Amino acid sequence: MPATPILKKQAPAASSACKRVVFNTSQTIHSIILKFRESGDSSHFSSLFNDLSTSGSKSELLLWLSQMTECVPLLDRQADKIVLQFLKIPWYKSKELAAAAKSFVITLVTAHNYYTYSVLKQLFTSLIPDVNEDDESLLVKAGLLTEEKEVCQQLILTSIVAIHNHVPMCRDTLLVLARKCMPYFRRHVHQHAVYTFNLLQLANQLPRLRMALLEIVITNMVTIDVHIPRSELATLDEDDDDDSSEEEDVFDMEVDEPKEKEGKVASESSCAMNHKDGNTLDVLMAIMLQYVHDVCHGFNEPRKPTVLSENSADVKSTPQIRDSKQLCQAGSVSLSGNDNSLTVGCECGGREHDLAALKLLFTDLKEVFSSIILRTFASCHVQFLVFYLLALRPGLATIFLEFLRVKQFENPNCSRDVRQNAMAYIGSLLARGKFIPFSHVHSCLEEMMRATNYEDFLLHSPFYYACQTVFYVFTFRYREYTKDSKRLALARSLNLERLVMSQLNPLRICAPPVVSNFAAVTRRFQLAYCYTIMENNKRFGIPAASVDEHRCAGNTTLNMLFPFDPYLLQRSKIYIEDHYREFDGLPEDVVKSQETTMDTDAQDIIVTPKSFDFSYGSSPGYRKWQGGFLPSDHLVEGVFPL
Structure with a gap:
């Protein structure tokens, strides 16, 4: 009696062992392909491939890849379901499997180039790693992989390159999948x-x-x-910044060693x-x-x-x-x-x-x-x-x-x-790039000042873009123009007064903060006198009904971004900051003059809010500006973003 249950318990183990031996033979792979080509029934290999994906050992996976590579001549269009499901198995878990998978896919695509799209799609998808959303260390070490994963990634890339070289017509497919994945x-x-x-x-x-x-x-x-x-x-x-300063005030203790470790x-x-x-x-x-x-x-x-x-x-x-x-x-x-x-x-x-x-x-x-x-x-x-x-x-x-x-x-x-954007990039680059010398800034401004007859396109908008760029760049780099009499002569040679007195009235259309700062600087050095025109514009700036869908006869101002505003990304900032020019602020006598004007004519001046932000790139410019002159506290800090 005891012998019977022992044999029954051992029988499944023997059966599974026997199945495992048959599972790994080339005859089985060969027969599976031939059977599917004849019947089109995928049920006999679907569960098999699912088991390989979830619980297949490395040796089994390597043997399957080797045998499938030998059977590539049989994997034509009639066996496409076998190929597509076989490609979904995660082959790039180790460098041994990745190397064997590379050999298989290159052989497959070389023999049957109609599998190129499916193979490339699987390869590009495998370039995206799985992540644990709860692992906060990946936020700091984003992009860093283990040595074995790096090797797998390199094998995937060399597979893509090899497929491109063997099937030159796949170039467009490769780019489409690179974008799609x-x-x-x-x-x-x-x-x-x-x-x-x-x-x-x-x-x-x-x-x-x-x-x-x-x-x-x-x-x-x-x-x-x-x-x-x-x-x-x-x-x-x-x-x-506020949190860090508060923590320093509260927890600033005179203990050196722990402080260094915590830092x-x-x-x-x-x-x-x-x-x-x-x-x-x-x-x-x-x-x-x-x-x-x-x-x-x-x-x-x-x-x-x-x-x-x-x-x-x-x-x-x-x-x-x-x-x-x-x-x-x-x-x-x-x-x-x-x-x-x-x-x-x-x-x-x-x-x-x-x-x-x-x-x-x-x-x-x-x-x-x-x-x-x-x-x-x-x-x-x-x-x-x-x-x-x-x-x-x-x-x-x-x-x-x-x-x-x-x-x-x-x-x-x-x-x-x-x-509009092209002129914005010109102005912002001339103002912000430390690597651009003054001589080149002056030659660019001269070129723009000579080009007085820009193409008439939607109410002279290119002319206003050029004017605002001149105002912005000159105000930003006025210290270089006014450091000595020779440089001041170069500033006078620009003939800025001609722009100010133009019948197209750029002081009315250009962004008010740029106009206000330009007026203050040019008045200080007697290069142009803008305040009379600005006052007239203010008096006649009563809003009116819209003339058509593109034009407003009243309070129209130019929207224009300045793309090289201060860089706000923390890690990559180290590449930019040493090449980046900050605004030095307006002259002290101009600031004092503005303060006096603010005290004497306070009722005639519209004061901007305390949260004034002179950030050009975010709005298309000046979203917090309310009109009129700038308050004295912002003039002291500097009207351009620091």
């Missing part, structure tokens, strides 16, 4: 960082597709950028911004800015910036080595010129630049800028990729500014918005 912009920052870095590596291995892949990456970044109101980032930044922990946790989308864009900007720096310096492979896992102070002190000699750090600068006219550029001074690679990257970025960034109105940070490239090689700024003026602004075939 991009993570949704609200997805986890780690997924965005890993996928973006992989696309940059792919662009390096397929140089003919680099511009298209950069367009995919930058389009995703622009999508994130336009969904982040600048006011939210500024508010969070102010809140963080390190705080610096590591503060790498991630509190704003979710802002943190994602910050990480992507750091990756892209590091990529721009590396390509310009001849690196063949993109590197992940150390700023992703370290605080900014540590990053600047971390040397970067290439070929046993020190390379200039990303974001660092060198000074050139004499004491009276200093400009900043790349720390190596261009000696370490790969000019051929730099020229190609500039061409690609310029095209992407023209097709995407220039046509996006609310972008606040992505355009700093071009800003940083020009900072590394200041000589390119001349070419870029000429491209904006001739090819975009003065081209009547461009839309009104594109021409």
